[in-house]
Amino acid sequence: MSDKTDRFIKKCLKGKPIDFCLVVDAHGHLGPDAHFTPPDTSVESVVAAMDRIGIDIHCVSANPGIYGYAYRANAIVEEAIRAYPDRIFGYMLPDDNVPDRIIPEFEKCLRAGFRGIKIWAGTGLPTRRYNHPHYKPAFEFAAANHLPVLTHTWGEELDDLEPIIRQFPSVNLILAHAGSNQFDKYVRFAKEYPNVYLETCFSLSPRGMIEKFVRAGVVDKIVWGSDAIFMGAAQQIGRVLFADISPEDKEKILGLNARKALNLASA
Amino acid sequence: MMDTFPFVACDPLIGQTRMNPEDQPPSQVEDLLSEMRRLHITKAIVRHRACVESAPYFGNQVLMDEVKDHPELIPCWILTPDGDAPEFNIKKTVSQMLKAGVKIAWISPEEHIYSPKVWCSGNMYAVLQEYRIPLMVDYNRLHADDIHHVCSAFPRLRLILLNIPRVGRNRMLYPLLEKHDHLYLCFNPLFSVHDGYLDLYRNFGSKRWLFGIGYPQAEGGAGIAGLMYSGLPEDTIRAVAYENIERLLNKAGQRGDTK
Numbered sequence A: 001m002s003d004k005t006d007r008f009i010k011k012c013l014k015g016k017p018i019d020f021c022l023v024v025d026a027h028g029h030l031g032p033d034a035h036f037t038p039p040d041t042s043v044e045s046v047v048a049a050m051d052r053i054g055i056d057i058h059c060v061s062a063n064p065g066i067y068g069y070a071y072r073a074n075a076i077v078e079e080a081i082r083a084y085p086d087r088i089f090g091y092m093l094p095d096d097n098v099p100d101r102i103i104p105e106f107e108k109c110l111r112a113g114f115r116g117i118k119i120w121a122g123t124g125l126p127t128r129r130y131n132h133p134h135y136k137p138a139f140e141f142a143a144a145n146h147l148p149v150l151t152h153t154w155g156e157e158l159d160d161l162e163p164i165i166r167q168f169p170s171v172n173l174i175l176a177h178a179g180s181n182q183f184d185k186y187v188r189f190a191k192e193y194p195n196v197y198l199e200t201c202f203s204l205s206p207r208g209m210i211e212k213f214v215r216a217g218v219v220d221k222i223v224w225g226s227d228a229i230f231m232g233a234a235q236q237i238g239r240v241l242f243a244d245i246s247p248e249d250k251e252k253i254l255g256l257n258a259r260k261a262l263n264l265a266s267a
Numbered sequence B: 001m002m003d004t005f006p007f008v009a010c011d012p013l014i015g016q017t018r019m020n021p022e023d024q025p026p027s028q029v030e031d032l033l034s035e036m037r038r039l040h041i042t043k044a045i046v047r048h049r050a051c052v053e054s055a056p057y058f059g060n061q062v063l064m065d066e067v068k069d070h071p072e073l074i075p076c077w078i079l080t081p082d083g084d085a086p087e088f089n090i091k092k093t094v095s096q097m098l099k100a101g102v103k104i105a106w107i108s109p110e111e112h113i114y115s116p117k118v119w120c121s122g123n124m125y126a127v128l129q130e131y132r133i134p135l136m137v138d139y140n141r142l143h144a145d146d147i148h149h150v151c152s153a154f155p156r157l158r159l160i161l162l163n164i165p166r167v168g169r170n171r172m173l174y175p176l177l178e179k180h181d182h183l184y185l186c187f188n189p190l191f192s193v194h195d196g197y198l199d200l201y202r203n204f205g206s207k208r209w210l211f212g213i214g215y216p217q218a219e220g221g222a223g224i225a226g227l228m229y230s231g232l233p234e235d236t237i238r239a240v241a242y243e244n245i246e247r248l249l250n251k252a253g254q255r256g257d258t259k
Helices: A007-014 A043-053 A063-067 A070-083 A099-111 A133-145 A158-167 A183-192 A209-215 A233-241 A247-261 B029-039 B056-067 B090-099 B118-130 B144-153 B173-179 B196-204 B220-228 B234-251
Strands: A024-030 A057-062 A088-092 A116-119 A149-151 A173-175 A196-199 B007-009 B041-048 B073-075 B135-138 B159-162 B183-187 B209-211
Touching: A007 A233, A007 A247, A007 B220, A024 A043, A024 A070, A024 A196, A024 A247, A043 A057, A043 A070, A043 A233, A057 A063, A057 A070, A063 A070, A070 A088, A070 A099, A088 A099, A088 A116, A099 A133, A116 A133, A133 A149, A158 A173, A158 A183, A183 A196, A209 A233, A233 A247, A233 B220, B007 B029, B007 B209, B007 B220, B007 B234, B029 B041, B029 B073, B029 B220, B041 B056, B041 B234, B056 B073, B090 B118, B118 B144, B144 B159, B144 B173, B173 B183, B173 B196, B183 B196, B183 B220, B183 B234, B196 B209, B209 B234, B220 B234
Parallel strands: A024 A057, A057 A088, A116 A149, A149 A173, A173 A196, B007 B041, B041 B073, B135 B159, B159 B183, B183 B209
Antiparallel strands: none
């Protein structure tokens, strides 16, 4: 047996769930999408995959929100929270086209059990930039209610986000797809700002990227996310399970860091 | 090795690239063998980058030299429709390939400047079909229309598409799989699709899927986790992990299967 075959790899090679530590998927989705057409978009299929892999909590927003249907998207997530309150963590989405409606919608979401905010802006998306004033109410709401904010990033958005990170130091900001571009800048943000966390889902699954983040000294700031159902959680968790890092670091990335980043005190 | 499936990785590409090699992951034989040990992979079908970055048949010789002491590495030759010099006879080239013990081939039409369509590459497909030699090609190198025309003209050709991306319930791939029984897909970490394996299994059974690790670019563990946590029945995981490719290789080189 390879001396690198730790208990994470052993479980995976047997197809058994990771059942000995907390596993939080910090970046997920529900609902239909035109481009990636996942075969099954139901929350039931997501929970079935969580059970196979050993994911305790899946943090989701819904896909129609990318294309301007934020409130329909929030309704999809609300239904999922109602069905699986212990397994589904909801990110509420703002409709940046109608900024006056953001706060009333967010208050409704908060009452429905949502626990975070997702803002989908930047590269390749039909949206405004993060520093547009229409997004300000969302960040203010996060600060007032102690909610984490997950942001779609692809490197270019970091300059727009840096003043926001400084302006809202009490808001944990999770930078999705960290390492997709501008690796060093993501590392700098994670080191410089206590409220910044890095999430690493990436469909290309680059060899050695998880190890590179750990070597860069930011293991305590990495949270695992899959982007499922845009991607498959199984492939994305394999990047961590097989990474050439210590089992202790895998535990941090898979769940312990998310407990802090997402304010999951009870998880 | 722990008691697990004897995975056969069908997609490794060895040989250092000429383009910014310092920015690329290592990709030499020793590194591949190390990765195989780490990932508990028993065999690998290996292609060589020299076939596309230098010259096709020169690359095949480099490949043979590099894998000769490693029986766990199964060489895969690149082919061109005209075959190797000096004869430029694809049938002779395939015969030489089989004589060298090589039972699987790949093509890269764009790099070698030819059309993969039947009018240009038909003779090559005919020989490969005749000898039941599986032919691998990158998913992004053939348009769906070309795949349809090639598989229609050569319905017993074992065509394997490599590097399937996160296609989901793809509106072209599913009809291709419905129409062509000998179209195979090799999945590696790029195939990061929620319930992707399950849906393909429910629609098309278990025989047409192969396993890959995306070497050298991808973290191969993502491919293993993708398969092991796919929700497929154990006998189907076994088929994908190694049985399907072994079946194809066992039949390769046997003539007379042109119907």
